[in-house]
Amino acid sequence: NAGVTQTPKFQVLKTGQSMTLQCAQDMNHEYMSWYRQDPGMGLRLIHYSVGAGITDQGEVPNGYNVSRSTTEDFPLRLLSAAPSQTSVYFCASSYSMDRDSPLHFGNGTRLTVT
Amino acid sequence: GENVEQHPSTLSVQEGDSAVIKCTYSDSASNYFPWYKQELGKGPQLIIDIRSNVGEKKDQRIAVTLNKTAKHFSLHITETQPEDSAVYFCAATPGSGGGADGLTFGKGTHLIIQP
Numbered sequence: 731n732a733g734v735t736q737t738p739k740f741q742v743l744k745t746g747q748s749m750t751l752q753c754a755q756d757m758n759h760e761y762m763s764w765y766r767q768d769p770g771m772g773l774r775l776i777h778y779s780v781g782a783g784i785t786d787q788g789e790v791p792n793g794y795n796v797s798r799s800t801t802e803d804f805p806l807r808l809l810s811a812a813p814s815q816t817s818v819y820f821c822a823s824s825y826s827m828d829r830d831s832p833l834h835f836g837n838g839t840r841l842t843v844t
Numbered sequence: 845g846e847n848v849e850q851h852p853s854t855l856s857v858q859e860g861d862s863a864v865i866k867c868t869y870s871d872s873a874s875n876y877f878p879w880y881k882q883e884l885g886k887g888p889q890l891i892i893d894i895r896s897n898v899g900e901k902k903d904q905r906i907a908v909t910l911n912k913t914a915k916h917f918s919l920h921i922t923e924t925q926p927e928d929s930a931v932y933f934c935a936a937t938p939g940s941g942g943g944a945d946g947l948t949f950g951k952g953t954h955l956i957i958q959p
Contacts, residue, residue, distance in 0.1 A: 734887070770853070772933060772951040773888070820887050832878065833947070835887030 736836035743811040751806040753821030761824045762804040766817040811843045846871040850950030865953045867934035868916040874936040882931040929957045
């Protein structure tokens with residue numbers, strides 16, 4: 731059971747480039763989300779999805795797009811990377827948004843934008 | 845929205861001693877308070893959680909206490925061991941169901957266990 735898998739682990743982009751961070755879970759979880767982690771800032775929610783075909787914005791959505799075409803996958807797209815998007819990105823999932831459904835995190839993607 | 849403050853940002857304790865990390869929250873409707881441990885190079889992992897209908901919960905060497913009147917909750921680790929060294933995050937949510945709904949994280953505490 732792989733849990734939440736994120737790829738790549740590391741990525742370096744130039745300003746203006748685009749890329750997609752991949753996230754897949756094999757636990758049949760309805761809820762998936764993306765967080766960014768910056769020093770001294772904790773974990774901040776970017777986008778989330780409560781099921782296939784449904785997405786919504788979190789606390790810091792600007793500069794990021796998401797889609798949820800399947801239950802398993804929830805990619806995060808950076809259309810035009812900026813240095814302010816240098817961060818560690820975590821994907822997380824849970825069975826639902828209800829009680830007794832803890833979040834399971836992937837191991838992160840470290841992104842550097844130069 | 846909810847605001848979660850976490851202290852201290854760094855905590856260094858001798859192996860075998862106890863460690864306490866404290867969090868305060870702003871939204872009196874919050875009813876679910878999880879704690880996550882993040883080891884170097886890995887994602888956060890849930891270690892314990894508490895709901896607003898209880899005041900304390902224990903799991904072996906770790907315990908969490910909740911004071912709803914004062915709007916603060918704490919993580920207690922006893923008999924600390926080297927493998928307890930990590931970053932710990934508290935979180936709170938006023939979501940109607942708890943879980944991932946509206947979870948707001950504190951900024952984290954780097955716990956260092958000195959041999």
